[in-house]
Amino acid sequence: MAIFTLISTFVLPGAGAFSLFGLSPAVTNAIFTIGRSALWSLAGAALNQPDIPRQKVMATLSQTDGARIRAYGRNLLGGQRAFFEASGGRLHQVVVVHHGQVSGLIDIWVDGEKVETGATPAIVDGGGRINRYLTVYFRDGSGNGGDYAGVYNTGDSGNDLDWGDLTEVFPDLWTPQHRLEGQATYYAVLGDPADEDFQEYFPKGPHTNVQVEVLGSVVSDLSGTPVYSENAGLCIRDLLTHADGWNIPAARLNSASWASFAALCDEAVPLASGGTEPRYRMGGYYSLTEPLKDVTARMLATCDGQVYEDADGNIGILGGAWSEPDVTITAEDILSIEMDDGFDPRKSYNVLKGSFTSPDHAYQSTPVEEIRDEAALLTQERRVDSLPLDMCPSGTQLQRLMKIKFAKDRRTHVGTMRTNLVGLKARFPKGDGIHTIRVQAADEFGLDGVFEVTSHSFSIPDGFCEIGIASIDNPYPWDAATEEKPLPPGVNDLGKPDHLPPPMDGITLTQESVRLTSGVTGVRIVLRVNDPGRDDLELRAQVAEGVQSAQDPNAGWAEMSVAGYRAQTGILDDGQTYTVRLRWKRKIFQPGSDWGLAGTLTVTANPTPPAPPSQFGAMVTGSDVYLDWINPAADFYRTRIYRNTVSDFGTAIVVEPNVAGLEGQPANYTDEGLAPGTYYYWATTVNPSSVESTPAGPETVTI
Template identity: 55%
Template sequence: MAIFSIISAYATAVLGPGALSLFGLSPAVTAAVVSVGRSVLWSMAGAALTKPNLPRQQVMATITQTDTPRVRAYGRNLLAGQRAFFEAADGQLYQIIVMHHGRVDGLIRFWWDGEPVVTLANGDVDPKYKRNYFRDGNGNGGDYSGIPTPNLQTLFQTLWTADHRLEGQATFLTVFGDPPDEDFGKKFPKGAYTQVQAEIRASRVANMAGAMIYSENSALCIRDLMTHVDGWNIALDRLDTSSWQAFVNRCGQAVPLAGGGTEMRYRLCGFYTLDDQLKDVTARMLATCDGQIYETAEGKIGILGGAWSEPDVTITADDILSIEMQDGFDPFTDYNVLKSQFVSPDHGYQPTSVAEWRDEDALVTQPERAEQFDVDMCPSHTQLQRLRKIKVAKDRRDMVGTIRTNLVGLKARFPKGDGIHTIRVQAEEFGIDGVFEVTSHLFSIPDGYCEIGIASIQNPYGWSVTEELPLPPTIDELGKPPRQVPPPTGASLTQIPVLLSGDTYGGKLRLTVAPVTRGDLTLQAQVGPGNVSANASVAWATMAGDRFSAETGILPNEEVYTVRYRWRGQGDWIKAGSVTIVANPNVPAAPTGFARVGSSGAQLTWTNPATNFFKSRLFRNSTNSFAGASFVADISGLAGQSSSYTDSPGTGPWHYWVVAMNGSAVVSPPAGPVSITL
């Protein structure tokens, strides 16, 4: 009885009948902390009733308003935030986003328009057009003097000065380039609505040894909220160390997964704003681990729940003064289907449904009555299913009620702290013999009674991989269709001669691709000088055309050009080919009347073809083989007229051939040979 005398004396002298306060805290703070824990532990409805003031969609978006509340987060989060700076200079747009109040552990990666991207060490996401830089909040979040671009204080001397420190704020800087109009849709498909986000490991928390670490352990995150200046701001020595250590260990236990491996038993990833009610934030965090904040016998703050606890207190009929009991649930009005969502990192940090719980026996004869159970700070579908199993057990109890006992009931005041708070009640005359969870406890020392709220419960904490229901496949598992449109196929590049006047021709290049049914795709083609790659830095000129074909203008004869193509604004450039322009591909007729003039010397004469003629070309060989003949000279002349040439090859036998050429250097069949000996 000594312990009860001490408790009774303390309660009566300090607080009055039926009230206890957490040691050193005001009754108001005590009531807020303890009542939050009860609301979550007993019905697990706290998470649904205490949504954050700032919706998740807004936390993940870029906000321009200056009065947006600051965000603080635990675990992995995808955040955008409040725009602190937005200015253009030197053809680039600079934007600083304040995403987190206080230091974060680090950056995981950036996301652009809902997709994770690779960011190089120099900040490049896409050379020239997309760059990102990150500050973790350890110091001045507005200091971007070390980035490989002009110092913001230099670039914007009056707009962004050294006074713009953003001290203790985690931020990121995005630099947008200005692509050509033809590439704008490819680089920024959402235009002015382009969204940039940072996936981060959020606030560091103190472990039980006092070291600041990154952890998703629910107990450590809740403990941080209890002691942080932007949380309850309770001195660490007012927390019951053994209780918190036990709960940290409980959260860290390995739970097997159906797909192999294990996961931490209770993890927490989520955010709150500094405008949120702390009791609501606490409730949402406790919902990730079936936890409850409570007062210990020494008046300190402990945490319990999350596991089964065999009762070490038994209340018998000898101690019970009165009892009121009723059914724990109504099978004809309460839900028989329980739907659930959590925020899934594997699904782009979007609310993601898990397979619903169904009371198949009841559904045989009853209509479906669904209820929603969401835990937005739970990052795992398996963890959510385990929490849901606990919720179902606590919502579907056989009996709930109140017993009034003598002061022996004070033994049920304080839990063991190794799990939920249970006692055993044995009262045969009331038909009761079983384990009950303690849901409330009041007492009056002067009147000599305790009033204890009880609810029957069977252990809902066991878990087998066979109970795990599958999660909808992730985008990667589904084989996400590529964002880029498949490139054009069936490309064909041809040269088109164009008769300008008389025998004067010009040359064009024409590209065609296979038609497609999609009405939003149009061929984009360009021509550039030389035999170059598709991405060469040359003077590319646009080719005019329709949806599936394009043509150049008239190009200089005998010059080399490269054509590249793609769907307009989509994908990378593809090389169609490099072509030497032949404006007139028509083969001229061979010269006629090719003969030697006289019987001495090497004077030769012939008649040029009447059309398609530009000049003649003479060849000779010491043997009678045109294939090995050497070039002698090009001879100007007129179409249909005679031409001649006198050669001086030296002594020996010689064989001559002559060809006609058009303006595109297309040659005729040879005339000859004319054989002479000098």
């Protein structure tokens, strides 16, 4: 009967036999005779990588026949597009990210970066508005993943209620029959790519990669309650019982074994920086097309676990910790023994590398400090083995697992012994950790110590047991203060790039004269700002006629040409008032700053005031006042007439702002229909840039 073998097929051999890694009893027995080299390398070979690369799982792909996945713990997922259509300048897509229900949405990522929502509503379980160009909604797979009817009609702040959803925009393409039942999905709408700022937010346009960071599959705790858990034991238990896993009835699990192992996984392990972490956590995914024995091996590798079948045919789990032997086999019990050296220092690796995948490192495979056999490296060439655990979410957990592997790969003795039926005591594990026995046969066989039981078979009629054993010293003690090595900096340790542009500093607006032809001068506005000290920022500036608000999209804004931190307009209308607005533009993904007001300026080609009118005079004719003067000989454009009832030019009103005339020539104006009284008059001239002269006058008249 099989015990503690990694699950491969769950087709059980005959009574009394034991199949290691799914091999036949005959092959298994043959492995025992050739020693450690085949036996333990098979265990390592079972730790296969998934048959779909992580990059594909994290990307959003267009093909519809991609492998479906299930995930445990925290994961960053792209998925397979179920719908991808444009309408009204907006791109709509529905992406299937996970087969079955997940425990919730954490965040939205765009082109490899977690989205900064800024002032927009925070992302919650159902998704929501990201920015003015992107809205993402999410379905966790507990119902119909294709049901997004009415998501834009919730009245949530930040939603553009005029953005129709799938069923409104594509009533013939996306119908109630598109249910995607039991699939976790997201529905993303990218706004109008014709908008001037769209490319700044999404430089990849329609190829923008939207991802969802999720809490993975809902699993059952030991009481059968659906929960989210990163406990490695509970995740492995879910794989064994789930319909998309081994589909073993829960009643066939050794409940005491699984309860003990789940408790072991939750044990608090001290960290060098203070605090603790659970002993064995899990985070990662598997493809539904991947061989289940490979999936199981990858998951067991995160916790040094082994799955076995007990005497009642139930499935248990062991490993992950040390267990003192409670069975002793003496020389009197041993009928024969075949042993091999478990470790060849001339051929075995002397450097062990490892990598893990964690949210703290943006879900990228991250190496830890290697373990080195320094004594061997003094005289040998460097030989490297690796332990890439893509479902291990903790670098310190990986370091503990590397220590265990390094020790187990350096066993002194590996082989098999045949005993009398006393060996039946060693059939099944008794403790909570690895399955060990003590062998005391120093004089007869040169063996005296603790051995891990790797296999067991027996024949009662023939009166013998055959036990696979491998010597082992306890590799599980862990002193964080001396053994834990620093991890590569995480995203938070490195500090995220400063996505918030700094305030504009040193803003100046000036006008610059440009000689167009002989005697003709044009004017443009020049804007300058201080260098922000950021290579990722570019200046952007626009100009509009009149006095405008910086946020008014309908003001008729025109782009200004930019060079470095200087921007300029084209030639502008002399005497016209203009408003300039500015903002920082990002050279990479992430929006820049909002538009701000640089200022308002009236263009003046000739800032020199002209001479005032000469020979200014006034004469009363009835109720009218006749005024005449001589225009200046240069820089003349128009004459303005002012009037007051007191001798104060500062409070006088403009009677006529634009009296035409010629340079150096007489001109006149009649102010008609006045009431009786005393009046004071002044006259000024303005040049073509509307620059005004000092006044001529006052001339006093009485009607």
